[in-house]
Amino acid sequence: MKQAYHFRLEFKVRDYECDLQGIVNNSVYQNYLEHARHEFLLSVGLDFSALFQQGIAAVVARADLRYKTPLRSGDRFEVCLRVEVQGLKYIFYQDIYRLSDGKMCLQATITTTSLVKGRLAVAPEITSALEKLPVL
Amino acid sequence: MKQAYHFRLEFKVRDYECDLQGIVNNSVYQNYLEHARHEFLLSVGLDFSALFQQGIAAVVARADLRYKTPLRSGDRFEVCLRVEVQGLKYIFYQDIYRLSDGKMCLQATITTTSLVKGRLAVAPEITSALEKLPVL
Amino acid sequence: MKQAYHFRLEFKVRDYECDLQGIVNNSVYQNYLEHARHEFLLSVGLDFSALFQQGIAAVVARADLRYKTPLRSGDRFEVCLRVEVQGLKYIFYQDIYRLSDGKMCLQATITTTSLVKGRLAVAPEITSALEKLPVL
Amino acid sequence: MKQAYHFRLEFKVRDYECDLQGIVNNSVYQNYLEHARHEFLLSVGLDFSALFQQGIAAVVARADLRYKTPLRSGDRFEVCLRVEVQGLKYIFYQDIYRLSDGKMCLQATITTTSLVKGRLAVAPEITSALEKLPVL
Numbered sequence: 001m002k003q004a005y006h007f008r009l010e011f012k013v014r015d016y017e018c019d020l021q022g023i024v025n026n027s028v029y030q031n032y033l034e035h036a037r038h039e040f041l042l043s044v045g046l047d048f049s050a051l052f053q054q055g056i057a058a059v060v061a062r063a064d065l066r067y068k069t070p071l072r073s074g075d076r077f078e079v080c081l082r083v084e085v086q087g088l089k090y091i092f093y094q095d096i097y098r099l100s101d102g103k104m105c106l107q108a109t110i111t112t113t114s115l116v117k118g119r120l121a122v123a124p125e126i127t128s129a130l131e132k133l134p135v136l
Numbered sequence: 137m138k139q140a141y142h143f144r145l146e147f148k149v150r151d152y153e154c155d156l157q158g159i160v161n162n163s164v165y166q167n168y169l170e171h172a173r174h175e176f177l178l179s180v181g182l183d184f185s186a187l188f189q190q191g192i193a194a195v196v197a198r199a200d201l202r203y204k205t206p207l208r209s210g211d212r213f214e215v216c217l218r219v220e221v222q223g224l225k226y227i228f229y230q231d232i233y234r235l236s237d238g239k240m241c242l243q244a245t246i247t248t249t250s251l252v253k254g255r256l257a258v259a260p261e262i263t264s265a266l267e268k269l270p271v272l
Numbered sequence: 273m274k275q276a277y278h279f280r281l282e283f284k285v286r287d288y289e290c291d292l293q294g295i296v297n298n299s300v301y302q303n304y305l306e307h308a309r310h311e312f313l314l315s316v317g318l319d320f321s322a323l324f325q326q327g328i329a330a331v332v333a334r335a336d337l338r339y340k341t342p343l344r345s346g347d348r349f350e351v352c353l354r355v356e357v358q359g360l361k362y363i364f365y366q367d368i369y370r371l372s373d374g375k376m377c378l379q380a381t382i383t384t385t386s387l388v389k390g391r392l393a394v395a396p397e398i399t400s401a402l403e404k405l406p407v408l
Numbered sequence: 409m410k411q412a413y414h415f416r417l418e419f420k421v422r423d424y425e426c427d428l429q430g431i432v433n434n435s436v437y438q439n440y441l442e443h444a445r446h447e448f449l450l451s452v453g454l455d456f457s458a459l460f461q462q463g464i465a466a467v468v469a470r471a472d473l474r475y476k477t478p479l480r481s482g483d484r485f486e487v488c489l490r491v492e493v494q495g496l497k498y499i500f501y502q503d504i505y506r507l508s509d510g511k512m513c514l515q516a517t518i519t520t521t522s523l524v525k526g527r528l529a530v531a532p533e534i535t536s537a538l539e540k541l542p543v544l
Contacts, residue, residue: 014307015320016161020154020209021460022321026442026468027152030435035286042346048287049294049345052429059478060434065471073156073321074314150443151456157324158457162332163302170298171422178482184423185430185481188293195342196298201335209457210450288435290428292481297424345428 003095004136005080007040010099013075023070029106030063033094036079037110044129055116056123061089062111069105071098077105082136088113088122090130139231140272141216143176146235149211159206165242166199169230172215173246180265191252192259197225198247205241207234213241218272224249224258226266275367276408277352279312282371285347295342301378302335305366308351309382316401327388328395333361334383341377343370349377354408360385360394362402411503412544413488415448418507421483431478437514438471441502444487445518452537463524464531469497470519477513479506485513490544496521496530498538 011032019025038048041058048058071077076099084091089111096106114123147168155161174184177194184194207213212235220227225247232242250259283304291297310320313330320330343349348371356363361383368378386395419440427433446456449466456466479485484507492499497519504514522531 014303015310016155016163016303016306018156018321019152020156020158020457021465021467022156025152026471027435027438030438031286031288034288034434038287047346049290049428057429059429060475062475063434063471063473065473067468067470070467074319150439151446152439152442154457156321157329157331162306162335163299166299166302167422167424170424174423183482185292185426193293195293196339198339199298199335199337201337203332203334206331210455288427288433291424292426292428292430294428299424 003080003082005082005095006133006136007036007043007081009036009039009079011077011079013071013073013077015073018073023072026065026067029065029067029096029108032079032096033063033092033108033110036081036094037092037112040081040083044133046126046129051123051125056125057115058090058112058123058126059115060110061113062109064109066107067105068107069098069103071096071105076100083130083133085127085130088120090114090126139216139218141218141231142269142272143172143179143217145172145175145215147171147213147215149207149209149213151209154209159208162201162203165201165203165232165244168215168232169199169228169244169246172217172230173228173248176217176219180269182262182265187259187261192261193251194226194248194259194262195251196246197249198245200245202243203241204243205234205239207232207241212236219266219269221263221266224256226250226262275352275354277354277367278405278408279308279315279353281308281311281351283307283349283351285343285345285349287345290345295344298337298339301337301339301368301380304351304368305335305364305380305382308353308366309364309384312353312355316405318398318401323395323397328397329387330362330384330395330398331387332382332384334381336381338379339377340379341370341375343368343377348372355402355405357399357402360392362386362398411488411490413490413503414541414544415444415451415489417444417447417487419485419487421479421481421485423481426481431480434473434475437473437475437504437516440487440504441471441500441516441518444489444502445500445520448489448491452541454534454537459531459533464533465523466498466520466531466534467523468518469521470517472517474515475513476515477506477511479504479513484508491538491541493535493538496528498522498534
């Protein structure tokens with residue numbers, strides 16, 4: 001059974017994302033994960049780009065990516081996400097499933113934090129928005 | 137005979153730049169051209185990123201790219217550049233040659249201009265640096 | 273009045289597509305255009321990746337891109353496309369419009385051709401699919 | 409003191425690799441790491457693209473990336489690499505250092521394996537080349 005998630009976003013592989021092995025290049029999964037996180041943030045009222053203009057930078061401290069099944073030209077998939085707040089850290093659990101058969105393609109843990117005017121600090125805007133989410 | 141150029145920069149294809157046809161993806165040539173322009177600008181004392189911090193944005197108005205021979209994994213190549221100032225426009229003629237055999241891979245004309253505090257305007261820093269170049 | 277097109281595809285800017293000027297990087301527009309062309313081809317029964325497996329490579333000979341208004345973080349836009357067959361060439365007229373205000377962001381002419389087993393040749397699969405389209 | 413490495417490769421940040429925060433986008437580090445691995449493989453006689461043509465696919469099973477200090481426009485840096493063979497796995501320890509001050513920017517562990525004709529298997533070409541390396 002699939003886990004509970006806070007957010008899901010559907011994508012389709014674009015051919016330019018595939019490399020000479022004919023599969024989506026490993027680095028591109030981080031693009032998918034980032035876009036899903038930013039769309040999730042928007043869905044809870046946080047705009048990554050606008051926050052940055054205000055001096056609040058959400059940054060990735062660690063990305064741990066387990067590649068399970070490669071995505072290919074034409075594949076549709078879903079990036080699923082749940083998030084936990086741990087002090088200064090926002091930990092995103094992000095899984096990618098291929099839609100045709102539900103197979104897991106990637107399992108990722110992305111640890112992020114926030115810099116306020118360049119210094120590691122709690123960004124109350126982010127924390128308060130995330131703390132309203134149900135615990136999963 | 138090769139033309140005269142103001143600047144040359146050597147590159148090597150990186151495998152992630154190749155797509156499922158096993159050749160460098162069309163969009164990646166614009167990355168090569170941009171990087172060569174920015175390195176050229178540095179060589180005449182202009183820093184694209186620092187200019188932007190000062191409110192001077194160099195922007196591309198038109199890119200005309202003629203694809204001649206595809207680059208592949210492992211290829212070394214050279215981006216050659218000459219520039220002409222025409223009023224508010226800086227026109228970059230940029231050609232890419234494969235080093236193994238001198239074959240032309242791409243012939244491009246990139247028309248750029250400058251925005252000063254968001255408005256189309258001559259940026260004297262850029263114009264004076266470019267006008268010192270020999271006419272080719 | 274907007275022109276007639278054979279195909280339209282909606283996109284949203286992804287933050288990783290923006291560069292240090294805070295606007296979508298020039299090269300990324302070619303990604304958008306390519307993806308729209310491939311989705312258009314699918315809509316008329318042609319699969320770019322499958323064609324390549326069969327020895328038919330659709331390739332870009334020339335890309336002429338006029339940048340009008342930069343796209344930014346969060347922008348939704350539409351890539352509109354019409355195509356003309358001229359002998360060995362398939363010419364794609366591709367325009368990008370921002371959805372919020374209908375402003376034209378990019379006007380592009382992409383001249384493509386086909387290689388069959390590595391040689392410039394008419395690919396009857398492609399030609400017959402495209403010739404069924406209405407003349408616009 | 410810096411560790412011992414099997415291979416080092418110098419790079420310079422290209423402006424298109426920076427995102428709207430003005431720093432190299434997180435996904436781009438995987439491009440740097442991949443290119444360094446492929447150049448390392450070439451240095452021991454293994455060509456990633458040629459291996460793939462022969463039915464041997466080197467694939468990433470896991471990427472664990474710790475982001476320490478962001479790279480910015482103009483930065484020069486070095487990707488350093490050592491590798492360990494563990495059965496079916498080739499584990500690459502890859503660290504990125506900024507050249508101006510020696511600061512560590514990224515610490516990564518990339519676990520790769522090989523598929524021979526689509527099945528997980530030892531690729532003797534790879535194993536024998538890697539086993540000639542000194543143990544560090």
